Amino acid sequence: MKNVLNNTRKRFLMVTMFATLLSFANDAALFTIKDDAKKTSVTLSDVKAGNLLSIKDDNGMILYKELIQKTGTYTKGFDLTSLPDGSYFFELDKDVEITTIPFTVNDNTVDFQKEMESTMFKPVTRVKGEMVYISRLSLNKAPLEINVYFTSEDGAPVPELMHSETITNTENVSRIFRLSGLNKGDYKIVYKTEGKVFTEEISN
Template identity: 35%
Template sequence: MKKRVLVIMLMLVSLFNYANNENDFNKTVNANKVKVVFNDVTKGQLLTVNDENGIQLHAETVSTTGELTKFFDLSSLNNGLYTVELNKEFIIVIKSLEVKDNKVSFIKGSDKVFFKPFIRNEENLVLISKIGFHKELIKVTIFYNSEVILAETIDNETMLKRAYRLDEKLKGNYKVIVSSNNKSYSNEFKY
C-alpha cells in the first residue's frame, strides 16, 4: 500500500512539474525543424502555415485521426510572424510563432480558437449563427444571382443569431458570405 502511494505521489510531482514549466510555452528553437502538436484531429481536416499577411505558405489535408504531430522546416522563412492553423469542421485552431534570425519562438498565450459561423437555409429563410469568445466585427452579405441584396455589419457581438426572410417571388441562385476574424465563410443554394 505504501509503495502504491509513493508511486502515485511521484507521478503527481512529475505531472505538476511539467504543467508549471513556463519555458515550454515560450521556447526558442532552431528554425530548421519545428514540432507542432494538435489534439483531436480528424482525417480530412486542413492544416496550413500562413504568414502575417494571411498568405498561405503550406497546406495539407490531415491523413490521421487523434493526435497530430508535424515537423516543419522553417529555415527558408524571413523574419516575421507566422501561424499554423488547423481548420476543423466547426472551429479553427491557430498557433502563432515568430521567426527572428533563423530562430523560432512560439508566442506565449497566442493560441486561439475561432468558431466558424453556421449558415443554412430552410425554404425562404436564411439562418446564421456564430459563437465568439470576444466581441468581434461580423459582416453578412447575401447575393441573389450574383447581385448583393443585403449587406450588414454587426459589431460587438459574442453570439450571433440571425434569420433573414427571402422574397418568395425571387427564385434563383443565392450565396451567403459571413466574414469575421479576417476569414470568410460562404454557403450557396438555390431557392
C-alpha cells in the first residue's frame, strides 16, 4: 500500500513504498591481505577508477587516502609497522558501498581482524523526470535519517526543511518523492546513517 502525503505549500508529494532492493553482492570489494615482517600487501578485486581507499585511525582521522586510478584489481604494499600502537582500519569507498577492515598495531606487529570486516551500503538516489527514487540496504537494520531541503530560485538565504524522517528496524528501504508545482529551485537530500552523512543535490 502507498501512503500519500501532499504538501500543498510547495506541491511536494511524497509517496512511501517499501520494496526489495536489488542485491549489491556482486559489487562487493574483496580484500586480500598478505603480511611479512616489514610490509603488508593489500589486493582489492573488482574496483573501479575513482574508488577511494583510505587508512583511518580509531577516531576516524584519515592517515592515508588514494583514488584508485584503474578499474580491475588493485595491489599495493604498505609499511604499517611504523604506525603508533593502536587501532586502525582500511576503508574502501565505492559507488554504493563502503567496506572496512580493522587492524591493530602493537610493538611493530600488525594484526588484521578479517572476521570483523564489514560492508555498509550507501543510500542510492536516482532521478527520473520529477520522480526521485531512494533506496538503501542495511543487513543490520541500521537507522536511516532522511532530511529534504528546498531552496527557491529567488535565493532564500536559508534552505527550507520540507521533509524529515528516521527509518528504523528496516533492512530494505525504498522511497519515492515527486517534485512538482510552480515553485522552482534546488533540493538537497541529506542522509545520516551509521555515523556517516551523504548528500545529494537536485535541481528542479
